[in-house]
Amino acid sequence: MVLAVALVVGLVALGEAVMGGGGDGLELMGTASVVVESGDTLWSIAGGVAGDRDVREVVDEIQTLNGLRSADLVPGQVLALP
Secondary structure (H helix, E strand, O other), X not given: OHHHHHHHHHHHHHHHXXXXXXXXXXXXXXXXXXXXXXXXXXXXXXXXXXOOOOHHHHHHHHHHHHOOOOOOOXXXXXXXXX
């Protein structure tokens, strides 16, 4: 009986994972992005994700990843993050 319950719980969890259920905000690694808000700058966004890295390098990576030719951002714009 316990084995049957464990099997059902496991199948339900697997089904939610495959179907994208749960809405827990988890994302696959390498899919980090941010939606630009009013007042955001490349520097402020890079500073938020740089950790111990040089913020200038992270700014350059964000520009390269997103094909940005300038530092101009638009609210609502979605940027991929390194």
